Amino acid sequence: MTENNDPNNRIKYIALKDIKPNHEQPRKYFDPDSMDELTRSVERYGVISPITVRSCGDGEYELISGERRYRAAFGAGLSEIPCIVLDTDGSDCAILSLLENLQREELSFLEVAESYKELVKRRGYTRHELSRKLGGKPYEIKERIDLMNLDPLVRKYIRSFKLSERQARALLKIRDSRQQVDAVRHICESGLNDSDTVSFINELIKTGHAPNVHINRIKDIKLLRNTISGAVSLIRQSGIDAEFNENIHDWGEEFVIVIRN
Numbered sequence: 001m002t003e004n005n006d007p008n009n010r011i012k013y014i015a016l017k018d019i020k021p022n023h024e025q026p027r028k029y030f031d032p033d034s035m036d037e038l039t040r041s042v043e044r045y046g047v048i049s050p051i052t053v054r055s056c057g058d059g060e061y062e063l064i065s066g067e068r069r070y071r072a073a074f075g076a077g078l079s080e081i082p083c084i085v086l087d088t089d090g091s092d093c094a095i096l097s098l099l100e101n102l103q104r105e106e107l108s109f110l111e112v113a114e115s116y117k118e119l120v121k122r123r124g125y126t127r128h129e130l131s132r133k134l135g136g137k138p139y140e141i142k143e144r145i146d147l148m149n150l151d152p153l154v155r156k157y158i159r160s161f162k163l164s165e166r167q168a169r170a171l172l173k174i175r176d177s178r179q180q181v182d183a184v185r186h187i188c189e190s191g192l193n194d195s196d197t198v199s200f201i202n203e204l205i206k207t208g209h210a211p212n213v214h215i216n217r218i219k220d221i222k223l224l225r226n227t228i229s230g231a232v233s234l235i236r237q238s239g240i241d242a243e244f245n246e247n248i249h250d251w252g253e254e255f256v257i258v259i260r261n
Contacts, residue, residue, distance in 0.1 A: 011050050013080045014061060016073055019053055022063045024094040024118065027111055029159055030068065032236065033229070033244070038068055039075040047073055050082040054093060061085070064097045094119060095133055109165040110155055113144040120145065143169070151177040154184045156237070161188040161230035167197045173205060191227060228255055235259070 051066025063070055064086060073081045088096060098107075098115050107115075119125045127138040127145075134141075147168055150158070154177075158168050167187065174180045183204060187197050225246065232244040240259060247254040 010084055011082050012085060014053065014083045014085075015080050016070070016078065018059055019061045019063055019070065019081070019083070020056075021067065021070070022093060022097060024122075025063065025065075025067050025097055027067055027107060028114060029108070029111065030071065031233070035068065035071065035075070038072040042069070042072040042076040042078065047078070047081050050084045052084045052086055052096075054086050054088050062093065064088075064093060094123065099134065108159065109144065109168070110147060110159060113147040116141055116145045117148045146172060151180045154180045156234070157181075157184045157188055157230075160233040160237075162226050163187065163197075164194055166194045167192075170198050170201045173201055179204075188227070188230065191223060225255070228257070232257060 047069050049066075049069065051069050052064040053061040054064055056062050061083070070081065086096065094115070098112075098119070116130060119130060120127070125133075127141040130141050131138045147155075147165075150168065150171060154171060157163070158171075163184075171180055171184055171187075174183055183201060186192075187200065192200060229244050232242050235242040242260075243258040245256045245258070247256065
């Protein structure tokens with residue numbers, strides 16, 4: 001382990017082999033394309049922003065925040081990584097990890113919801129205790145935790161197609177898991193926005209069948225890109241080797257989907 005010239009001696013370079021992952025890390029999902037991009041950046045420039053760890057004694061450390069950078073450093077073949085070592089025991093590690101990621105705005109609302117649920121279930125925190133430690137109000141903590149009642153496949157669609165939290169909350173109104181899955185598929189395939197999603201689900205609950213809701217079709221390239229990227233992510237998760245590439249030409253943008261045998 002080496003040290004840099006930080007006058008406060010806060011940043012240390014620690015061997016990756018001496019850092020163990022934290023199984024209570026709030027970030028659970030790592031987009032393959034985003035990770036590849038970060039790994040290439042680390043290969044070229046190194047890890048610019050330190051990760052945070054805590055000492056476990058005997059020269060070993062536990063990761064608190066920065067798992068994407070930690071994984072990218074491994075992928076880039078680095079032997080050590082810049083760290084800020086926090087003086088804390090394991091009891092507050094999960095809270096600190098969540099706070100670090102929330103302050104960096106690195107987590108999706110579903111990852112935050114999952115972290116809240118784990119803190120309540122495993123650590124025994126109440127919603128009021130979490131609101132004092134993390135900020136926010138108890139009812140906001142509850143609303144996030146309630147999102148974990150969505151069917152797991154529905155949550156996968158939400159992540160892959162980057163649906164909003166408002167759309168996720170609307171889907172919670174549907175109690176039947178099969179109907180939830182059918183609804184989220186329709187929302188993703190049709191490119192429904194927030195207000196169309198709410199109207200669609202309200203009518204679905206009222207009538208019991210999918211309504212002919214006016215659909216705001218894909219309006220811009222960004223939404224189209226996210227929709228295709230989300231579909232390819234779902235293909236990958238099913239075990240098929242698929243790749244999505246975007247090429248910029250003078251005449252416009254080209255989207256290419258490659259599926260390998």
